[in-house]
Amino acid sequence: MKKLLLLTTISLCILSCNKKTEEKIAKGFSSEEKIDSTHIKTLFNSVLKEGKSYEWLRDLTKNIGGRLSGSPEAAKAVIWGEKIMNEVGLDSVWLQPVMVPHWVRGEKEIATYTTNGIQKNVPICALGFSIATPNTGILAEVLEVKSLDEAKALGKKMEGKIVFFNRPFDNTLINTFSAYGGCVDQRVQGAAICGQFGAKGVIVRSMTNSVDDFPHTGTMTYNDLPKEQHIPAAAISSNAANILSTDLEKNPNLKFYFKQSCKTLPDAASFNVVGEIRGTETPENVFVVGGHLDSWDLGEGAHDDGTGIVQSLEVAYLFKKNNIKPKNTIRIVFFMNEENGTRGAKKYAELAKFNKENHIGGLESDAGGHTPRGFSIQANSSNTKLLQSWKKLLSPYGLHNLDKGGSGADISPLKGDGVTLVGYRPDSQRYFDYHHTSSDTFDKVNKRELELGSASMASIVYLMDKYLYKNTLIKQ
């Protein structure tokens, strides 16, 4: 028994190694870095002891749920956003009116086909902006392709057929967003290509690394096609796509049936929700922190992008709670309509320009609420280097990635000379299990991972506020 105890003790010493590592890193710090390191530790301690984001997210996802632009839920989310910003005690909170697209899904979609006498029901969902099928649905033979080029090459052969885009994610890409980027043209452009050649409809393999039964919705476009060339477009689950592909090999003439009743209504009035902490020294310099308040309708918009919303607000909460007074104005923005139009982002940038606001930077969280990995930096080379010099301050918190790259769809319209835009980058492995599906729900979010994200964001905002401000002063 003594031996057992000894072993237990040994293995605990082993496990506590990381604490020592953190201390060792701190030893190599300059006096300024020690101050920064202490502030960062304070932000992390604070969120892990008294974070608010998880309960905010519960409220947003469970009491409002999915909130597609133009929907009653999106309208409720705006009221919720304004209320919660006021509760945090921001210096001012306001709504920015913006007209948004208003697409509605209608009745639950149906898809089915029969092969070898067996009828198979297919998990399916309409793509955002797609038109409906006729009331009686569409029944047609299926042509399977793996790319837009392969579809184009079919030309008039697709007349009267359903074109089935079935190129899967490249699962060997470590960053799952790269795999998404390599596939999503099928979803976005499939119908626009095939509508020109007289196809009857388009079905697309869901955008995911997994093989499962969830259809993933998402936006699509008809580009400038005349209305008579618009054809219905839908996503089927990855598992159903595999089965359909196998069935088509055996029975190329099988007929696929689907029915959907979605439609695009006139644009609806909506809002970006904006709140700010005024800067103490150069309040005219604005630093934006945000995510998007709208979501797809199928799930609860938890990872996409409820987490980004609550983390953004928690940055302000942590500043206030810990009496960190930013030199520049920190503005929290809940952008509307990222999913199907980014109208909120455009409106925000348009007003910033119109009001001659001086945006020095921005941070966006729209890659899920998983465990933190780092940030992606969209800035000039001197500011990129500046941000990368903070690696030793950030890496004890798992923030190792500080690569040049994009920031996010909602803040990138702000890009310009000397503007430093940053995208928060949590771990991406689980993200496309839930993205745009009915399973993007609150229970998929881990409290600690969410909170570590908030503190990660607050830390880089603290550093950017302090040092980009200095950069700005030097310039003047």
Added chain:
Amino acid sequence: MKKLLLLTTISLCILSCNKKTEEKIAKGFSSEEKIDSTHIKTLFNSVLKEGKSYEWLRDLTKNIGGRLSGSPEAAKAVIWGEKIMNEVGLDSVWLQPVMVPHWVRGEKEIATYTTNGIQKNVPICALGFSIATPNTGILAEVLEVKSLDEAKALGKKMEGKIVFFNRPFDNTLINTFSAYGGCVDQRVQGAAICGQFGAKGVIVRSMTNSVDDFPHTGTMTYNDLPKEQHIPAAAISSNAANILSTDLEKNPNLKFYFKQSCKTLPDAASFNVVGEIRGTETPENVFVVGGHLDSWDLGEGAHDDGTGIVQSLEVAYLFKKNNIKPKNTIRIVFFMNEENGTRGAKKYAELAKFNKENHIGGLESDAGGHTPRGFSIQANSSNTKLLQSWKKLLSPYGLHNLDKGGSGADISPLKGDGVTLVGYRPDSQRYFDYHHTSSDTFDKVNKRELELGSASMASIVYLMDKYLYKNTLIKQ
């Protein structure tokens, strides 16, 4: 609509940045590093295209389930382990007999108390090696403490009472294993301390970062206390611990009742399962890769340590699949009885010594199956530096942590001059949500995260086999 498309395209370019980053890193490589980099990429591609670990884990967890040492399930797991090693086609597979402790939980535990006329049922589970309560259970007043020292200071005041250890995890520690290390003395030593002073029983707050309703079991000891001083010990859920603490403030004389019927039977015969790929150049040099086959009984032993088992075997599978022939012998070990005795680890080390085997190193996976973060290195300084020099090869896969530290309970008995022991370190944030509970089940494991872990392990085994072998040759 065109604008929408443009924005979508922009945001996709943004998202695919990591691919470019990986390529950029590769540009700084020496010719030898380029070869290594290619091998590592092959291992990752292979596991993400044709990995086996996830289906192996499904089989182990769903068809066998929890497998506490000495249980029929542990015996089934041994047969399963031998069969699956043979299926992978290892050069030889054998069983190492080992006698293991045999503790059984008995009937489901019960706990309850009444305060202000309201009866509250408490989620509770006996701790491993605890004795039973009398058949009628224990009913006693409760003394709440936050540490072993606080308990000791109570001395004889605890006579006839139940001592309630309620120091929570320090949630501000980023590495959750550090928080566990800072709390688990209450679980391991609580009963041994309080038994001496005549306490009637011990209840311990569950070892977790979460506030939830799952009691977490785990091992405890009575040290060398005489039998008459052994008292029953159990864990209650963290949520129940919070509620009980509040109730005790209002009503310090409330009486807590619990009943458990666990007991320790005579030691049982069991086995380590061992298989190896013989080395092509110095087969007498052995490199061990392993996890533990036993688990606690409450859940399915998925993250602890089913994932370590299937990842270890997948290292061998990936070597064979990709025709990588190790220079040293790579030995896969499914250790028995890590949870309550580490008898398998001791037996393995004892036999290695007896047979004068030359162990040059080892790798253990026993920290869950979450997304990879790195390795912890237990080695002399030159080998530590050697391993740390591989950072640029490993970091494109999220493996940034290569700190000095412990390896794991099952391989650390092999430590010695020049032996390089490594612990695989996945992200720790979610681990103690499931650890030793009924919720440590298959569905908590993500396929990609599990597979990335296998490839991470295979990569460092590939590098260690190649370069530690060179080290060994140079020495000769």
